[in-house]
Amino acid sequence: MTCSELQQVLPFIIESGGTAEEQAHLRECPSCASLVADLSYIAAQARSLLPMQEDPDPSVWEKIESRLKTEGLVTPGTPPDTDSVS
Amino acid sequence: MAEAKQTLVPGLSEAEAIERAKGGDAHSFAALYAMHKRRVYSLCLRMTGNTADAEDLTQEAFLQLYRKIGTFRGESAFSTWLHRMSVNVVLMRLRKKGLPEVSLEEMLEPQEDGPRKDVGGRDNVLAGALDRVNLERVIDGLPPGYRMIFVLHDIEGYEHNEIAEMMDCSIGNSKSQLHKARMKLRELLKQEKAGGELNGIRP
Numbered sequence: 273m274t275c276s277e278l279q280q281v282l283p284f285i286i287e288s289g290g291t292a293e294e295q296a297h298l299r300e301c302p303s304c305a306s307l308v309a310d311l312s313y314i315a316a317q318a319r320s321l322l323p324m325q326e327d328p329d330p331s332v333w334e335k336i337e338s339r340l341k342t343e344g345l346v347t348p349g350t351p352p353d354t355d356s357v358s
Numbered sequence: 359m360a361e362a363k364q365t366l367v368p369g370l371s372e373a374e375a376i377e378r379a380k381g382g383d384a385h386s387f388a389a390l391y392a393m394h395k396r397r398v399y400s401l402c403l404r405m406t407g408n409t410a411d412a413e414d415l416t417q418e419a420f421l422q423l424y425r426k427i428g429t430f431r432g433e434s435a436f437s438t439w440l441h442r443m444s445v446n447v448v449l450m451r452l453r454k455k456g457l458p459e460v461s462l463e464e465m466l467e468p469q470e471d472g473p474r475k476d477v478g479g480r481d482n483v484l485a486g487a488l489d490r491v492n493l494e495r496v497i498d499g500l501p502p503g504y505r506m507i508f509v510l511h512d513i514e515g516y517e518h519n520e521i522a523e524m525m526d527c528s529i530g531n532s533k534s535q536l537h538k539a540r541m542k543l544r545e546l547l548k549q550e551k552a553g554g555e556l557n558g559i560r561p
Binding site: 286310318324326 | 381382383384388399404413420513534540541
């Protein structure tokens with residue numbers, strides 16, 4: 273197996289570890305091995321970046337609420353309950 | 359996506375809120391916003407890097423949701439459906455701004471650069487050289503198409519089948535683009551590492 277052949281299946285190696293032949297190439301080729309190590313490392317580090325835990329500013333809902341009224345999407349007589357979202 | 363299923367308005371489940379919102383119930387619009395605002399905003403913030411744009415896009419994504427909620431039939435999870443709209447809103451905005459974007463065609467082209475460019479043995483591996491601040495900074499430097507798929511999969515934790523639905527592409531495309539995004543990140547991190555080792559000598 274050549275480096276070029278291995279590169280064609282890199283996503284599958286990162287995902288599933290690769291076949292015996294691919295593993296054998298990785299043991300013999302420091303260049304490909306470091307590539308696989310880096311890509312796995314980047315994926316692992318990214319998983320440690322949690323989704324941001326911030327809420328949008330309350331003014332965002334106020335603008336949405338106002339547009340809902342303007343566009344007639346809200347049934348009259350049911351004022352939006354702003355307390356529940358802020 | 360446990361957070362998305364959370365009921366923040368007492369006595370109203372997501373399914374009930376969706377049905378009532380179809381009839382224009384204002385409380386249900388508010389409830390759906392409360393349930394999903396954080397995840398939508400998080401995606402917009404990761405994609406734009408600034409709160410003003412992220413808030414603007416969050417507003418646009420929810421307005422689209424409310425305009426189209428009558429067509430929601432439950433074929434996919436509601437959160438996936440909402441995120442599909444958010445992804446579209448964000449990508450549309452980035453296109454309008456004229457930022458370089460990676461098309462689906464581009465991502466299917468053979469890679470031009472591979473590991474041979476940076477053969478260098480053990481000293482060249484990234485492990486240990488990467489902290490969160492570094493990673494967040496280089497993610498911001500990714501072209502929007504790459505950034506979107508990387509953020510959705512590796513950070514927000516969506517599966518390829520969900521991403522394919524959100525981005526309107528095949529699962530194979532989603533996997534391929536994620537791989538290219540990670541390759542690009544590696545390149546950016548290596549550049550950064552090399553710059554750091556020169557200790558500011560570089561311009």
